[in-house]
Amino acid sequence: MQFGVRSGVRYGAAITLWLAAGLWLAAAAPAPAVSPYANWAAIVVAGDWRSLSGAPSPAFDNARRDVAAELVNIGFNRSNIQQFSMQPGREKDGRLLKSNVQTISDSLQELAGRATAGCLLYFTSHWRPGGLAIGNVALVPDAMAQLVDDACQNRPTVIVVSACYSGFLIPKLEAPNRLIMTAARKDRTSFGCGQGSQYPYFDECILAKMPVSSGFEDLADKVRACVARLEQKRAVETPSEPQLFVGSQVAGKLPEWR
Numbered sequence: 001m002q003f004g005v006r007s008g009v010r011y012g013a014a015i016t017l018w019l020a021a022g023l024w025l026a027a028a029a030p031a032p033a034v035s036p037y038a039n040w041a042a043i044v045v046a047g048d049w050r051s052l053s054g055a056p057s058p059a060f061d062n063a064r065r066d067v068a069a070e071l072v073n074i075g076f077n078r079s080n081i082q083q084f085s086m087q088p089g090r091e092k093d094g095r096l097l098k099s100n101v102q103t104i105s106d107s108l109q110e111l112a113g114r115a116t117a118g119c120l121l122y123f124t125s126h127w128r129p130g131g132l133a134i135g136n137v138a139l140v141p142d143a144m145a146q147l148v149d150d151a152c153q154n155r156p157t158v159i160v161v162s163a164c165y166s167g168f169l170i171p172k173l174e175a176p177n178r179l180i181m182t183a184a185r186k187d188r189t190s191f192g193c194g195q196g197s198q199y200p201y202f203d204e205c206i207l208a209k210m211p212v213s214s215g216f217e218d219l220a221d222k223v224r225a226c227v228a229r230l231e232q233k234r235a236v237e238t239p240s241e242p243q244l245f246v247g248s249q250v251a252g253k254l255p256e257w258r
Contacts, residue, residue, distance in 0.1 A: 035075025036255030040118040041111035041151070042076055044068045045084040047099055047125025047134045047163075055195040061085050063124045063162065063203035070210050071120070074257040080115040082107045086135055099134050101143065108151040119152035124162040124203055126193065132163055141172035148173065156250050158216055162202045164189040167243040176247040179254060181220050183227075184240040191236055201230045202242060215256035220244045 046064035051057040064083055072078050084099040084107075085091070097103055112119055123132055123139075131138035139147075148157060157178045161169055166182035173180055183190040183202035192201035199207065205226035206219070213219035224242045231239050 035077075035257065037071075037075040037118070037120075037257065038077045038080075039115050040076060040080060040120055041108065041115040042068075042071055042081045042120040042122070043084065043104060043108050043111070044071070044081065044122045045099055045104060045124070045134070046086060047123060047132060047139075049086045050126075051193055051195045051197075052126065053195065057193060057195050057197060059193045059197040059200055059203075060124045061087070061090075063199045063207070064122075065091075066199075066207055067122055067124075067203065070207060074210060076120070077115070080111055082111060101134050101137060101139055101147075104134070105147045105150070108147065112151040112155075116155065118156040118158070119148070120158045120160075121148065122160045122162075124200060127164040127166065127168075132161065132166070132169070141169050144169060145172045148178075156254060158254070160206070162190065162200050162206075164240075166190070167241075170243060170245050174245045174247065176249040178245070178247045179216050179220075179250050180243075180245040181216075181223070182243045185243060188238065188240045190240040190242075191231065191234070201227055201234075202240070205230065214258045216254050217246060217252070218256075 044064050044067050046060035048060055049056060064085060068081050068083050071081055082097065084097050084104055086099045088096040088098050097107065126133040128138035131140035132144070148159065154177055159173055159178060159180045162183040164184055165186055165188065166184050167186035170180055170182060183200065190200060190202055192199060192204065202223065205223045209219055209222040209226055213222055227242050228239060
């Protein structure tokens with residue numbers, strides 16, 4: 001009996017030391033780093049579901065879905081990202097909303113109200129006369145600028161627009177707190193939204209280069225080079241020339257993710 005008691009005492013002491021060591025290690029271990037983009041609001045919008053010929057094309061929705069997933073990979077909080085599609089019923093995603101200018105505006109304001117560190121807006125669509133296609137409506141530069149102003153105000157904001165002639169938007173959107181990337185000059189088309197396309201070229205390069213970029217300025221440089229290579233490889237006669245604007249308040253100051 002005495003041996004059993006002494007063994008029990010030794011065993012209990014060992015358990016106590018083991019637990020204490022575990023608690024010390026847990027206390028000493030660094031807490032997981034919180035992404036600088038975890039408190040950013042983000043919308044990702046597919047503004048059409050057709051090719052220029054009017055035939056169905058999955059390119060915009062493919063880009064929208066996969067860009068949203070890549071944002072999560074670089075540190076955005078999934079619950080702070082809202083996606084929009086012209087055909088939301090085709091996917092088993094209860095959070096996917098129909099692309100509509102008012103719905104997009106309302107959702108961005110709601111997201112920005114709770115995720116207050118910054119804003120990201122990503123649009124992939126066709127260009128309509130005067131503005132970006134959101135279904136059969138053209139989101140004109142003044143309306144897009146108002147949408148961003150109302151929700152994001154003076155916080156750091158990244159705006160990415162994948163569409164023909166999308167450089168046309170920059171003069172109305174530029175501000176010191178914004179970084180703006182567009183798929184083309186104001187007088188150039190972009191490419192890759194045909195019936196059989198997986199992604200528009202610009203979105204394809206965004207998805208390829210985001211995992212190997214350190215931040216948004218680095219991403220913009222890599223994407224422009226990527227688009228130029230794709231267009232040359234695929235014998236595009238007139239290059240799209242993606243555009244970049246970086247405001248003075250965010251130049252070199254946006255958080256890096258790698």
